[in-house]
Amino acid sequence: MSYLLKEITMRTNNTVEGIQKIEELWQDVNSGKLPLLFDSKGLFSQGIFPISRYSNYESDENGEYDFSILGVNTEFFQELELRVKEGKYKKYEFLGDSIETCTKNAWEEVWKEQKEKTIERAYGIDYESTVPAEYSKDGKVHCYLYIAIDKNSSKVQI
Template identity: 60%
Template sequence: MAYGLNAVTIRTNNTEEGMKKIDEIWQDVISGKLPILYDSNHSFRQGVSPVSRYDHYDNDENGDYDFSILGVTSDFFQEMEKAVNSGTYKKYEESDNNLGLSAKKAWEKVWNEHKTGVIKRAFSRDYESTVPAAYTKDGKAHCYLYIAIG
């Protein structure tokens, strides 16, 4: 019997060591070692997309938090768009030729807006969806952030 996970979670932070932990867990998901995108028999799970979730913050982006990788369906993105429209989340989108750079640009925009008071982050539950260039219509990597505001 094949099985799949809906999520995997680690406790981490934004230090160099914490970022290494995040990279390692992503590698385990992408390789199929953790059955989120693939089931335990290594069959691809159709209709499932990986999304990062950040929650249970100690205080802000400088402390520890839970980092999860979720396997979501298109319903997730529809619900997030509703949350953006209702004003409980703000959506950030960045694209670049490099996946890491698109994510870095998006997060820098969030940190800048928070620091300058443009937004007030809730530090409750944030989401990140990164899409490699191979899966996009424009051939660029995209990063979508959904930041809880309050």
């Protein structure tokens, strides 16, 4: 019997230790140790893409939150784009040479806009999708953030 996980969740924060826990979880997913992209027999799941979900915020980016890695399909991304058009999410797109740098720059832009009061986050459910350079057409890392900005979207989960 083989099985495939649909999501993996842990409680963490944005401290150095918390970010390290996130990186370790991603390593376990990418290696197949946790069968999200590969089933328990090590077979790759076609049409499944990994995405991060940030939810159940204790307060703001300084508090605890649930970090999940989900295996989603293309319809999930279409639904996210619809939420952007509806004004419930703001989409951020960044390019970089490494996943770490690209992701860090994307989140720093969100926090900068919060500080400047350009956006008001709902601290509901946020998503992050990163495309490694080896899978992109231009050889760059692509990072996409979908940040909930509508207070009502905090209860909306895709």
